[in-house]
Amino acid sequence: MITIRILKLEDVKNIAVLHQMAFDNFFLTSLGNNFLNKFYSSIIKSSEGIAIGAFDENDEIVGFAIGAKIKKGFYKALLKNNFISLSLCASKSLIIRPTNISRLIKTFLTNETSNDNFLSYATLLSICVSPEKKGQKIGKFLLEAFETEIMEYSSGITLTTDRLNNDYVNNFYISNNYTLADQFNQGKREMNFYIKKLK
Template structure:
């Protein structure tokens, strides 16, 4: 297995396929592959952001998307890909008006997001998404991706790695992060009733 930074559209397309297979019931998945492509491409174009991919026999089998702050990811989409993004949004509206308006709400929320700054003054890298192709479960690919991120973060510049995941009906995922030395530091409620656990990894600082 080889882990590297994603750097082309073909790899982003493979990342999108893995996302759809790994998260079939998530809202982002309901947006379809075109809008997911816009989102993941933006990670490659934003400072202090990126996507690590795991490859076996030249096939992408897992990925980890990270960023210093999520808001610039969305600004980048509007700045660099406004017309293509708008066209895809219009198609989404024609196909599913409810999903369209829900996406606009979430997009606006991300652009005005201040909780990252309010929660802590520490500099951090956030894991925004991590997934493994279902056919490659139980091969420690997720652990290898996280270990690769840990090794490549400058902990002189950044204080910690942060991630959030569902607190309810999500025991395996929470255990996975705890097993990989992430410490639960907070529990928050988003979108009215969705409870999320916040985890930190301090790179040996604590």
């Protein structure tokens, strides 16, 4: 049986491990475990952050959905308040490849500035399920829990995901009643921008 609960700072270590398994070959993953720890703890500490976890019968984390109550200003504030510590945590990767610094800033800021129409909506930054539990509706369960939690603060949710070679994830959002509202480029990546009106 899967249970859902709000994530706390003590869960961050397990969140980072799960992120690395679920987001293989993603840019943020390439910044390393320390970076992911800092990134997720910054969101959990933020009064604007929302973090929900799915746990199995052994109380092990098998998925999470993490985002912000209001999209406007969230990424900028996260970068501004944590830039030095986030950079230090990612230092090995940033020293090897200094262009990663601008890529990190771009990744955060294009999400925020890509579409001005839904800035008062909440944003889903990251959702994942343990690879061996994929396709068991844990993702759906998490998304619904995230929506219920966010309803108190926002009238809708925005999110972005890759447009190409990503049918599973795009189908996942469409089958959960998200609407494709826009498309944009994040560097060379072509992105889909989805929204869901909650009230």
